[in-house]
Amino acid sequence: MIDSIDLSLVNWSRGQFALTAYYHWLFVPLTLGLSFILAFMETLYVRTGDEKWKSITKFWMTLFGINFAIGVATGIILEFEFGTNWSNYSWFVGDIFGAPLAIEGIMAFFLESTFLAVMFFGWNKISKKWHLASTWLVAIGASLSAVWILVANAWMQHPIGMHFNPETARNEMINFWEILFSPVAVTKVLHTTTSGFVLAAVFVVGISSWYLLKKREILLARRSIMVAAIFGILSSIFLIWTGDESTRQIVHVQPMKLAAIEGLYHGQEGTGLVVIGILSQSEEDPEYENKKDFSFRIEIPKFLSYMAFGRSDAFVPGIIDLIEGNEERGIISSAEKMERGKYAREVLREMKDAKAADDFVSYEARKAKFIDPGFQENYFRYFGYGFIDEPDQLIPNVPLLFYSFHLMVGLGFYFLVFFILAIIMVYRDTLIRRRGFLRLAIWTIPLAYLANLLGWTVAEVGRQPWVIQDLMPTFAAVSRIDAGMVQVTFWLFAAIFTTLAIAEVRIMIKQIKLGPKEGRE
């Protein structure tokens, strides 16, 4: 099935997808969160009749529009890259993965785009309530689109609700509801969308703080901070809760990811949770080049065991346990999984050879063997391991994951404290005097973007080498094209996205400086 793979092609394809995804996720979280903030503000306008709220809503709507356009531009690429760069993947799981993308288009994109036009151009053309409904529908549409793509992503991390059809050589959906309501999917949807809400809340508080520092647009700033900070507190609490839930799930469905983000090499009972740590760069294990030990760490004793299993003495497997196996704990070694995976691939190959040779007896026998539940559970389950040559390939980049995860978690808690302080100062009417806090609020904006990108780094780098957990490694998913072609498009995308991102930031800054009065409002 994929016998010779050009690693350069794989790396450039991964690079291109990562580039597109990172750029896309620079803009989408703000769209997700700001759309709801607009809806809250316009609701206040409609309920109170206060024209100031309308002016505030329209100001933020202008920034929303600038950001939305570039999010859309980067989003279209992502969808089509599944085909252009990952065509083997597109067939291998297209029966399952394609459905959320189609539903996203039908259910969410049309809703969002249709009412976006009404939201921008309908102020003087339709009634207040009609307009308010449009703004809410844009927010709901934006979040709905996120729901479907995140369900698809969650399925890649934890493939369920399907079976493998050896005749078509692909995975096929057998239970849509299991995919949609998989706990991993539910958590991912909630965690990722609320991360967007938090980012948008930080953005609004940060920009409003700039106005307060400049002693401009005081009413707009105070009201915006009030709405955004309340939204931010609720979202942050939800974000931390779903993040915790996500970690609890990872230990079961992606134990290697958990071990990597915690830098846990040797599993043990009563494992502590590393709060702060520095990984050594000098003590490399010659057997595992990705292995890095701690040179310094502060941990909460037994807390990782408690978080993961609800028991402080529970065993949490480490990277070495997962690679070498741990008979006592019932963990199969990666070498054994690789053997089983290779055997599953071999049976499939024999089945295909028998069909090509018109040997129907042999074909039927192998097909029956392949679809046997015992074979599925003991061999096909490790199908992806059959592509792996060295166990070391199964260890993701530990330092990148460890630091990304810990920084992301730290920032998540920081945002909660930040919003609480902001709301206290608003209620005490001291915010405008707290210039240090106002400056901090501005600098918190890039931190929110950083936290979002770190989150995706943890999710996507953490599951390597898999594109579909345990079933398909990334390198087997790639389209059979020339690496040079992908290099060309990579650099083109890099150039155009960077240029457009610079343009977007400049336009946004200019619009903020103009403010609601002097701008195009």
Place this chain on the structure above:
Amino acid sequence: MFGNLSHLALQQYWWVLIAFLASMLIFLMFVQGGQTLIFTLGKKSVHKTMLVNALGRKWEFTFTTLVTFGGAFFASFPLFYACSFGGAYWVWMAILFCFIIQAIAYEFRSKPGNFLGQKTYDVFLLINGALGPILIGTAVGTFFNGSMFSVNEYNQSRWEVSSYGLEAVLNWHNLALGLTVFFLARLLGIMYFIRNIEDEELVRKCRRQLLCNAIPFLVFFIAFTIRLLVMKGFAYDPDTYTVSFENFKYLHNFLAMPLVLFLFIAGVVLVLFSLYKALLKESINGFYWGGTGTVLVVFSLLLVAGLNNTCYYPSIYDLQSSLHIENSSSSHYTLTVLSYVSLLFPVVLAYIYLAWNAINKKKIDAEEMKGETHVY
């Protein structure tokens, strides 16, 4: 309901939906067609502003339909997605680049602090408007003329020529379809301006442009259609899936599906009628006649491409690798799930209709451009 249908019935149902989405996409390319005219018609600043804003309120529909078309094709016929997108790399990448630059052009072009300058974004709109329809039309042309790919026993595809899709442009029949779509999009764009802009001088200029675009449109459309009706097509045996050439395949398909033939003829008549109304009767409603006609023609062409045991994505490298609705679709279960979701289409169309009317009930004029808070 859908669960009781046969796999073939679901495959046909989804091909019909794909054809419908494709027809809506081509109709909505009036936005692209209009974009190619902003320099020609918008010599005066106020005219250009009205043209761009008239289109700017609709560009998202085209964009969204393209994305939904891609998603629906992926979900219902994933092998096409893998073969075409993973092989005709350059063509699809060129199409994507066209659409990236469109998405930001409207929102950024007139904003203060825009360091690329308004003209750059107008050029982006021009590029998107010209290349988008031509490339998409050319890509659809390969549905009839075939492509150079192969599919192995694991259904993994490979493009077999190093031009990776660019070779499609060298086939005059593909290109004729691309240029037909291009000029049709311009015609629809012009009729959209006539319908939605209140400015005598501008509307007069639009009407002058109609004839200039109607002639090449008719030339390319007739050339494409005649060739389509006389060419060999790619048929498959529904029992063995063996693919073979069949003379006059698409003509046979029209004759075998009289309703489709009727839709095609009705569509052609409506497009011609719209041109007659707009050119000779100075009607402002040509856009709706032309739009309906476009939907019917494209819809029927796609049906002819994929139904009646026809390979909708033929391989001219290895005939047996050709894709048809039966060997490239999703499973029965997935198509059933998707079919239930498709019941939302009427709801989507209903709210699009409502929103469209709400925004377009009053024509755009110079006064509105001065008072509007969100101007492109």
